[in-house]
Amino acid sequence: MRTNLSSQISLNRVSTRYYKPENTIERSVLTRFEKIPTNIYETVDEGVSCIADEIIRKVQERQRDGKFCTIAAGTGASLRPLFAELVRRHKEEGVSFRNVVVFNLYEYYPLTEPNNSSFNQLNELFLKQVDIDPQNVFTLNGTIPQEGVIDHCHLYEQRIKTYGGIDIAVMGIGREGNIGMNEPGSAATSQTRLILIDATSRSEAAHNLGVDNLPPCSITMGIGSIMEARKVFLLAWGEEKADIIKKAVEDKISDSLPASYLQMHQNATVCVDLPTAAHLTRIQRPWLVTSCEWNDKLIRSAIVWLCLLTKKPILKLTNKDYNENGLSELLALYGSAYNVNIKIFNDLQHTITGWPGGKPNADDTYRPERAKPFPKRVVVFSPHPDDDVISMGGTLRRLVQQGHEVHVAYETSGNIAVGDEEVVRFMHFINGFNQLFDENKNETIKNKYAEIKKFLLSKKEGDMDARDILTIKGLIRRGEARTASTYNQIPLERVHFLDLPFYETGRIEKNPISEADVNIVMNLLREVKPHQIYVAGDLADPHGTHRVCTDAVLAAIDEEKKAGAEWLKDCRIWMYRGAWAEWEIENIEMAVPLSPEELRAKRNSILKHQSQMESAPFLGNDERLFWQRSEDRNRGTASLYDSLGLACYEAMEAFVEYKPL
Known part of the structure; x- marks a missing residue:
């Protein structure tokens, strides 16, 4: 039974040469808008396999040299497939991680429930399933008194230096562009420190951990510390990350988008699947970087983009508009702007219907839904x-x-998704209704009402x-x-x-x-x-x-x-x-x-x-x-x-x- 078919939904056929260039020159042409080297994979499985290859290669290289391999890792949802692949390699192929030293990228603060910790998730997903020596695993402490946090952060930085710095940092990206829980506003030189997590990041992290609420803060390895890593992998999978990946990879460096700092790193790689890459220029607007393999959807996308750029309706686009905006190929294919315009105009016109179930007794040749059977x-x-x-x-x-x-x-x-006050309101109505109209004065509803009120009064957040x-x-x-x-x-x-x-x-x-x-x-x-x-x-x-x-x-x-x-x-x-x-x-x-x-x-x-x-x-x-x-x-x-x-x-x-x- 195939239970992951949504991951295979492909709205547009993307030519492989846009994301798998044949040589360095072609890659440099395609990626001219990208300021961080970005690898695009057809599937998540393909992506994590390639990343696992690189990590294991470095680990084994260090083993041969009799040295530790230091890895800094987060625990976002994007890393789960990678951890699963590394665990599989260990169990099925005998890959050893005995010389690996792990530094946890962040920990929530203040922690009252150990199960809600970032380190607990890292341990469950990866550490305890491989042969890493527990003495070589270091994490930030989310339970120390507040007055000890600064010294604790300095000690963490010192310990990283003791092991010769970070060889590989592996992390995901948040919806606000945060990396390693470094929120917008983080400085490029920031070190390990205590920061306040914004509401969006808390919600996202809580979902990843499978809890309802998280502490308001995090002790976080800083941007400056991450930038000192000799290799950085930034992973993102799924269309919901497409917008933020485009901004991180193609926009200007800004402290409002911490992931954009990786544009300054000498050895950072962004790893994404096709849905995540959907808004990168070479995928979404390939005509701006190369000659295209045109199909109906790509032509429609190009014409709509041109209309919005020139602020003109479709039928007013001219040959000049096409030539000045990288779409002269379409003129060569169709002979004139008018021929392309009328094709796309009709194509879009035919999507409009007031009969979503099909119009009975009508010619449905150009309608999105068939006329028969009717009714449906x-x-x-x-x-x-x-x-x-x-x-x-x-x-x-x-x-x-x-x-x-x-x-x-x-x-x-x-x-x-129902608030507790809604429960109180409905139970109050039911209890009142029971008292007014139940001649037998059944105590069941009254007792249940009292029980629920008592529970809600003692209920704590989370x-x-x-x-x-x-x-x-x-x-x-x-x-x-x-x-x-x-x-x-x-x-x-x-x-x-x-x-x-x-x-x-x-x-x-x-x-x-x-x-x-x-x-x-x-x-x-x-x-x-x-x-x-x-x-x-x-x-x-x-x-x-x-x-x-x-x-x-x-x-x-x-x-x-x-x-x-x-x-x-x-x-x-x-x-x-x-x-x-x-x-x-x-x-x-x-x-x-x-x-x-x-x-x-x-x-x-x-x-x-x-x-x-x-x-x-x-x-x-x-x-x-x-x-x-x-x-x-x-x-x-x-x-x-x-x-x-x-x-x-x-x-x-x-x-x-x-x-x-």
């Missing part, structure tokens, strides 16, 4: 109990109003909720989802709560996806036999739930494909975004326009999820509420279509088709 059976998969309306609430209403049989499947309970409280929180979200579905005229018998098991840990960190999760999804698909499936393509969700939920759906579809399911032969799968990102216009294959009234109705359906308004705990680093993000993105998509000279709408929801692998 539709399943909308929603990772949390509000992603359906946030991401495609307007399309959802259209499908219902146009007569399709629409089912909504809420994949997780979403219970950890404590896990009791199972009863999680159940109540799940019920609150179910009620909101039912209300929103009823508002959108979806019969409640077509509203499915899947409660996938992977989610039910009660903490931010979830269990790995399992066959049990996939089977639940598969059973629903076999029951409905849909003609259309909508699934989350919002893989930048910082907590990863969207990705796991999408993997469960894609794995179920994959299993049905292997089994030769008849229903799948007449089914299309559409991916939506909304809460965390929007599709780039070059990838959009269906754009559903919304009128002002439809956008208002969409907002109303989002607002039915009252627990996810101002008090929602997981808004990420975007301060806007979910309904505000949704409207801004939908209006932004419509505005982009308008600026390109296409139809002018109030808002648009965008979709990309997924074709089963």
Whole structure:
């Protein structure tokens, strides 16, 4: 069973010569905008294998010389695949790390719970699974008194010098461009010190550790100390890091982006997979650095970029615009700007449809969805109990109003995203209702109310909720989802709560996806036999739930494909975004326009999820509420279509088709 298919979603076919140049000259041409040597790999596995080769080569070189190999390592999510590969090499190939000295890059402060420490994670993921002598492992102490921190930091720096400095530093990059917990504002010469962690970094680190909260500070190896390492590897995997990698590699050096300091390092390498490299110039805008292997999507991307650069709609672009901006190849291919313009104009025009389920009795040659069968059976998969309306609430209403049989499947309970005050409010209502209308004066509800109030009063920050409280929180979200579905005229018998098991840990960190999760999804698909499936393509969700939920759906579809399911032969799968990102216009294959009234109705359906308004705990680093993000993105998509000279709408929801692998 393939449960990682989301990692293989490739929206654009990238020519291998853009990321695997044949020689040094070609590489220098392609990477002219890159100020740090950057290696792009097709997969994470390929990347970590190459990095492991280099690390082991250095370790064994030191072994032959009878010397220690000193490694500074962090514990971010990007390093986990590398640690797993090094452990595999040790266990299966007999690679020894007996001469390795390890320095932990950072530790949270003040630490009260050892399990929440950075060092504990490093130990679990790597150290105790290989033959490194524990006496050769050094970490910063997150429990020392505050008055001893400065001396402790000086001693740590001195110990690094005692071992001859750092041979290899291995680290990830945070969403704010922080490296080794060095936050924006860190000086290039900074040494090991105590710093305050910003909210975004704390949230990201807490997710990586699988805890709800972390201490506010970190004792951190400074930028200056990292820059003294003889080799630095900066690792990043996944599309959610594409923006920050582009800035670190191509923008100017700035203390607001600590990773950019590596541009001054003599031997630093950035290692990324293709999704992470997506915004580097040689991948996103290859015409600026080399001749291109043109395909429809790349041409569309180039023309949209040219329109935004020149502030012209598509049909007003001239030969001069193409020639002055590195796109003369397209003139040679198509003969004139007009020929390219009309091709892309028609291409984008054909993505627009007011009939997301297909228009009956219409010529569907140039429509994104087929006319038949009509009406269609539709399943909308929603990772949390509000992603359906946030991401495609307007399309959802259209499908219902146009007569399709629409089912909504809420994949997780979403219970950890409900605040405690919501539980108190609902329990207060239930207790009051019981006292007013229960003639038998049943004490069960009264006692449970008292028990929950007592628990919440004694609950400390970071404590896990009791199972009863999680159940109540799940019920609150179910009620909101039912209300929103009823508002959108979806019969409640077509509203499915899947409660996938992977989610039910009660903490931010979830269990790995399992066959049990996939089977639940598969059973629903076999029951409905849909003609259309909508699934989350919002893989930048910082907590990863969207990705796991999408993997469960894609794995179920994959299993049905292997089994030769008849229903799948007449089914299309559409991916939506909304809460965390929007599709780039070059990838959009269906754009559903919304009128002002439809956008208002969409907002109303989002607002039915009252627990996810101002008090929602997981808004990420975007301060806007979910309904505000949704409207801004939908209006932004419509505005982009308008600026390109296409139809002018109030808002648009965008979709990309997924074709089963």
